[in-house]
Amino acid sequence: MKIRSTEDHNVKLHMTAMIDIVFQLLVFFIMTFKIVEMEGDFNVRMPLAAKESTSIEDVLPDLITVRLKVGAEGKIAGIDVDNGVDGDSYFDPDMYSRLTDFVEKTIDTEGDPSEAIETEVEFDIDYDLKYSYTVQAIESVSGKIVDGDVKKLIEKIKFKDNSEQAE
């Protein structure tokens, strides 16, 4: 029996179709690619009961109250700070860095490094103040950048209920 030998064909793959698809995929991903800026969070834990703890007898030594006052066009007009022992008011353009200094001084006075975590900041914010100014104040009490490193100050933040200010 004679077996027919298979012919020695050179099998060639047609790459054109695959390259077409690959380039279409590439173009799709390039066109839909969007550089998104990184987002970060300020974490705030606020149970419902916390908003009632604003009476005078509840103001403990480890509570710093920060009042943000609104000016024209929703911009910030001034900051009042009070830690139960000491207080101050800032109206100058450096008010945020002075707020940071006040918080840092309060924590340093208390000595124990763990106090920084225990100390709480309560924000009393005017209703119409633009949110960006509030975030700036939260940033000022949360920490500061020293030689490129972040020094953490306060982690516990809460808001005083200002719903009565709403029209």
Place this chain on the structure above:
Amino acid sequence: MRFRKDNNSEIMEGDLTPMIDVTFLLIAFFMVLINFTEVDRAEEILLPKSRLAIPPTVRPDYQIILNLDVDGIVKFGGQQFDQIDFLDSALEREKSAAQIENVQPRDISVIIRSHQDTPTGLVQKLINKCQQVGLENFSLRVKEKINY
């Protein structure tokens, strides 16, 4: 003078392998970077910027993303709520969905993406609304400000 006739009529084919390799690498690069979380983000909301905000490293067990614009309109889960007061039923629904997944309301992470010009009072009102449903873990989302 005699010219040598070139009988080699084969089509010249370059080696495509390196080009295909590079192209596949590019596709892989763009596929990895493509962002599928855009559904949760309302692009018209301009977040305030901060240098100290911490980018989330771990995704919470259950999260709710609330987008609040300047006029107090809330965008949440593909729906639009013209007033914060209309959010009750939607928040209750989310709470029930979380409980089915054994996540307690206090452990639900509420991410607030508010426009930088929104009155802070509206943000507080939104927080109060969430508190009424039993939510207490809030994250105020900001854009990372990079100092060059």
